[in-house]
Amino acid sequence: MKINEASKFFKNLVTETDEKSEIRVYKKFIAILSQLDNRDLSDEQLQAIEDRLDVLAVDVDRDNRKKYFKQKLTEFSSYLKKELSLISEEYFIAMGMSVGMCLGMSLGMTFGIIYGGSNGLVYGMTFGMMIGMSIGLAIGASMDTKAKKEGKVLVTKSI
Numbered sequence: 001m002k003i004n005e006a007s008k009f010f011k012n013l014v015t016e017t018d019e020k021s022e023i024r025v026y027k028k029f030i031a032i033l034s035q036l037d038n039r040d041l042s043d044e045q046l047q048a049i050e051d052r053l054d055v056l057a058v059d060v061d062r063d064n065r066k067k068y069f070k071q072k073l074t075e076f077s078s079y080l081k082k083e084l085s086l087i088s089e090e091y092f093i094a095m096g097m098s099v100g101m102c103l104g105m106s107l108g109m110t111f112g113i114i115y116g117g118s119n120g121l122v123y124g125m126t127f128g129m130m131i132g133m134s135i136g137l138a139i140g141a142s143m144d145t146k147a148k149k150e151g152k153v154l155v156t157k158s159i
Helices: 003-016 020-038 043-056 065-084 091-149
Strands: none
Touching: 003 020, 003 043, 020 065, 043 065
């Protein structure tokens, strides 16, 4: 399925439903497909994307369309990330905050137990998580900025 055909298909689906969460999924697909259509991709990359759209079988009628297309959107985004190194907006911020919170809480618990006893555990977790999240946010924001400058970011927010 061509990118233009898939985009038209999702635009038709938007007009067929009134459910806002379902419309949001379709609009994310439309946004990604329009950005892919506007990029300078090689013929091989375009063919690979079109083959992937065929594999996703987006044009087949489904019973629970929202659930199906939400899953296919996730698969398609993962494919674009893996094969073309295209990421969604704020991808690194989310990853950095998650990793920072985990590491910060772990280190905070460790230092809290060692230096503060039972109350130190609570304070260590709290402050460790805040500090880790802040550091992860800063690192993620810088990586997102770098990816945006390299043109590897797809805007997935609804149109």
